[in-house]
Amino acid sequence: MANQDPVNPAHTLFDLFVQAQRCVDVKQHFAELCRQLTLNPKDFRNFYSKLKERLNYWKAKSLWTKLDKRASHSEYQQRKACIKNKCLVLGAGPCGLRTAIELSFLGAQVVVVEKRESFSRNNVLHLWPFSISDLRGLGAKTFHGKFCTGSLDHISIRQLQLILLKVALLLGVEVHTGVEFLGLNEPSGENGWMAKLKPETHPAATFQFDVLVSAGGGRFVPDGFKHKELRGKLAIGITANFINRKTAAEAQVPEISGVARIYNQKFFQQLLSETGIDLENIVYYKDDTHYFVMTAKKKSLLEKGVIKEDHSDAEQLLAPSNVDYKALHLYAHDAAQFSTGGNLPHLQFAQNHLGQPDVAMFDFTCMYRAENASLIRERRGKKLLTALVGDCLVEPFWPLGTGIARGFLASFDTAWMVRSWGLGVPHLKVLAERESVYQILSQTTPENTSKNYGSYTINPRTRYVTVNLSSIHTNQVRTLYLCNTVDKSSSLNSASGIKELLAWCQKNTAGYNKVNVNDFSQSWRSGLALCALVHRFRPHLIDMSSLDESNAVYNNQTAFSILEKELGIPPVMSARDMASNSQIDNLSMVFYLTQIQEAFNVSAKAKASGRSYLLIPVSSVSCLQPVQQEHSDVSAIVAKLISFPDILLSFPTATEPADFLPPSKPLTLSQTQSALFFLTKLKHNSLQRRKVSPRTSKPLPSPELPPVPAAASEPAPQPEVLMANSEECYFCGQRVYVLERISAEGRFFHRSCFTCHQCGATLRLGGYTFDPTTGRFYCELHSEELELADGAEPSSEVGHRQNRSGCSDSTLVRLHDPVASDRVSTDGIVCV
Numbered sequence: 001m002a003n004q005d006p007v008n009p010a011h012t013l014f015d016l017f018v019q020a021q022r023c024v025d026v027k028q029h030f031a032e033l034c035r036q037l038t039l040n041p042k043d044f045r046n047f048y049s050k051l052k053e054r055l056n057y058w059k060a061k062s063l064w065t066k067l068d069k070r071a072s073h074s075e076y077q078q079r080k081a082c083i084k085n086k087c088l089v090l091g092a093g094p095c096g097l098r099t100a101i102e103l104s105f106l107g108a109q110v111v112v113v114e115k116r117e118s119f120s121r122n123n124v125l126h127l128w129p130f131s132i133s134d135l136r137g138l139g140a141k142t143f144h145g146k147f148c149t150g151s152l153d154h155i156s157i158r159q160l161q162l163i164l165l166k167v168a169l170l171l172g173v174e175v176h177t178g179v180e181f182l183g184l185n186e187p188s189g190e191n192g193w194m195a196k197l198k199p200e201t202h203p204a205a206t207f208q209f210d211v212l213v214s215a216g217g218g219r220f221v222p223d224g225f226k227h228k229e230l231r232g233k234l235a236i237g238i239t240a241n242f243i244n245r246k247t248a249a250e251a252q253v254p255e256i257s258g259v260a261r262i263y264n265q266k267f268f269q270q271l272l273s274e275t276g277i278d279l280e281n282i283v284y285y286k287d288d289t290h291y292f293v294m295t296a297k298k299k300s301l302l303e304k305g306v307i308k309e310d311h312s313d314a315e316q317l318l319a320p321s322n323v324d325y326k327a328l329h330l331y332a333h334d335a336a337q338f339s340t341g342g343n344l345p346h347l348q349f350a351q352n353h354l355g356q357p358d359v360a361m362f363d364f365t366c367m368y369r370a371e372n373a374s375l376i377r378e379r380r381g382k383k384l385l386t387a388l389v390g391d392c393l394v395e396p397f398w399p400l401g402t403g404i405a406r407g408f409l410a411s412f413d414t415a416w417m418v419r420s421w422g423l424g425v426p427h428l429k430v431l432a433e434r435e436s437v438y439q440i441l442s443q444t445t446p447e448n449t450s451k452n453y454g455s456y457t458i459n460p461r462t463r464y465v466t467v468n469l470s471s472i473h474t475n476q477v478r479t480l481y482l483c484n485t486v487d488k489s490s491s492l493n494s495a496s497g498i499k500e501l502l503a504w505c506q507k508n509t510a511g512y513n514k515v516n517v518n519d520f521s522q523s524w525r526s527g528l529a530l531c532a533l534v535h536r537f538r539p540h541l542i543d544m545s546s547l548d549e550s551n552a553v554y555n556n557q558t559a560f561s562i563l564e565k566e567l568g569i570p571p572v573m574s575a576r577d578m579a580s581n582s583q584i585d586n587l588s589m590v591f592y593l594t595q596i597q598e599a600f601n602v603s604a605k606a607k608a609s610g611r612s613y614l615l616i617p618v619s620s621v622s623c624l625q626p627v628q629q630e631h632s633d634v635s636a637i638v639a640k641l642i643s644f645p646d647i648l649l650s651f652p653t654a655t656e657p658a659d660f661l662p663p664s665k666p667l668t669l670s671q672t673q674s675a676l677f678f679l680t681k682l683k684h685n686s687l688q689r690r691k692v693s694p695r696t697s698k699p700l701p702s703p704e705l706p707p708v709p710a711a712a713s714e715p716a717p718q719p720e721v722l723m724a725n726s727e728e729c730y731f732c733g734q735r736v737y738v739l740e741r742i743s744a745e746g747r748f749f750h751r752s753c754f755t756c757h758q759c760g761a762t763l764r765l766g767g768y769t770f771d772p773t774t775g776r777f778y779c780e781l782h783s784e785e786l787e788l789a790d791g792a793e794p795s796s797e798v799g800h801r802q803n804r805s806g807c808s809d810s811t812l813v814r815l816h817d818p819v820a821s822d823r824v825s826t827d828g829i830v831c832v
């Protein structure tokens, strides 16, 4: 300390940067610091190390130690894991900035655009213990001395943004405020993906990126993503911020970390009788402001003149024209005064970013969550990974106290996905893993996440106590790979994977009469090309000379049946549709042929290894039945099954023969589930085959009966292939094709069959109740009857109940169960 130069201007600028309390000041002091140290902030790769080198200041050293510690996580691979990736982050809210920091640790070039000019949100966020530890690890205390001192577990949004902005800048992230993202510019010529921005000529508009992270807040839904609305009964929230003058008298007023009517009837009755204010609950946090958030009863708001006219529709009820703001201010003021015993001397409203008193009233029971967390677009061979984080992924429900926690967890999960992307993991696997992790986000609580905060990294396994990174399979996320929504044929042809598929089809159908494959539609119409593919790999199953080009329905049906029976690949359309004159959907054919290619390649590799196998193609079937809890011995069964030399389990992630030979490592839960499912099918099919045909094939082995080894002199038997059942609609029992099906609670069905058992009304995914004891689905109206019949509390808005789908208990919005909706999906995402 003694040998530091007290007037070193860089030190002064660093101090100003650290202490800055407005976004504009942070940026200005940072720019000055860079100039002073002749550092180029655009040199993102070397910026942080050069800064450390040049700013030899004791006050900065403890910060470097912290950031270095974080940067040493093995996941970042010394900031080289994503060295080739360029990421655009949209939104500099806490989640956008937190994600940007992680992407920077991974070595990516990161640019953030934020439409606001300033950080002006006074509202206060609750922090779970892990977020406190995480922020401390980023040096939060250096930037905000009072950060979570003592038992404090909250922070204002703007203060959090300031901390994260400073860390991001130090790591070399480019942050542009006053810049709005308007959409994507597709690749053209030599250019890759770019953003349409406002102002149009902003330099960031020329940034080409391969990763887009959307962190634009609750109502911002980028193209390609769908949001589900979770709506409970009306609950009106009021937030209010008062100036904190930080006097001794104010410091003494205790916070109210959450008091609900059911726990303190007397307090709320007194409040009502003395002020006419009727609340369900109230929270008071002391931060930069005195922050209050409360749930008010509609009747009292009407009586106090805050809401002018009653409407049943929440939007109309809370429309600005229906609110008397003076009365609202008085209501919030009086509630704050009463609940703090009149001990806050000058309750004067703080201002919001519009210069108005910072009071807001909103319907907080309407929440949005995205159906998917990620997708990939491909145009002209240029790929773009897109991810959602923060409120635009899942809006928090504030009475649950989740605050920023799930926002940060999703930021880490997203960084983990970008890491896989950067390391060249196959695209569908990147998506499948992200969606697998997303399934558990809404169920996370401080209790069921790891308590070992020090070991938290972007690897989901360090944070979630139970996480299965492959609960969603690649087959289930194909719909999240958008390679041709604008110009199907041209981008299909440009995608290298698709070209390879076409080449594979051409190679394996070459020489067959009247077969000429040159696309993914007309070439397949007559069914001969499909039959040729089958014949090429299984010549004994099909007699090509018996087929007639004009009998397209028959030809297609023949190929479909064999492929389904032998490889477990269900057709994506009917033989009649395929043969008819309507347009064959290119994407569906690509999807179908990819599965065929995978299945034939797998068995060809197995054959090449010189052994005869029973192939169980786990990856080709998308519906894996949930395994009952009582099958605790599944691992043992599967271990036994794979110990048979002639059985080969093909797992979803298998790419090379080594992956599906008996694994040396213990099986994951998902592999075990998959295998058990097939084991059941194996027995079932074995019985059926014996029943319906006296036939030909040798009996299928079962775990109890080891197969008889083939005599050395015998010719090697043909690899036996196991049939997987086709999907039947859960309701009508008819076949349901991949393209038309939806799923909920692990069942597949036609969209039109998903109706209330009681009244026949069409059900929405995410808005139904399932009774596992009867296997019936009900609409909202009739689920109430069901609950009454069950003896459940009919009137509580938010309450605890047993999650009927067998997951752990969760707090649920009545009739709109975020946990259940996690397990629900449109086609492509199945939760097991």
Ligand SMILES: NC(=O)C1=CN([C@@H]2O[C@H](COP(=O)(O)OP(=O)(O)OC[C@H]3O[C@@H](n4cnc5c(N)ncnc54)[C@H](OP(=O)(O)O)[C@@H]3O)[C@@H](O)[C@H]2O)C=CC1
Pocket (backbone or CB within 6 Å): 090, 091, 092, 093, 094, 095, 096, 113, 114, 115, 116, 121, 123, 124, 125, 157, 179, 180, 181, 182, 215, 216, 217, 218, 220, 239, 389, 390, 391, 392, 396, 403, 404, 405, 407
């Ligand atoms: N009232 C409250 O208490 C609020 C609480 N939060 C909490 O903060 C936490 C983090 O939220 P987070 O997900 O980071 O979202 P935030 O809403 O905090 O941040 C998103 C930012 O992105 C900006 N933005 C939106 N669209 C664009 C666009 N097209 N181009 C550029 N910028 C854009 C938003 O501006 P703008 O807001 O002007 O659209 C906002 O500043 C959550 O826990 C959330 O619940 C967030 C907001 C309000």
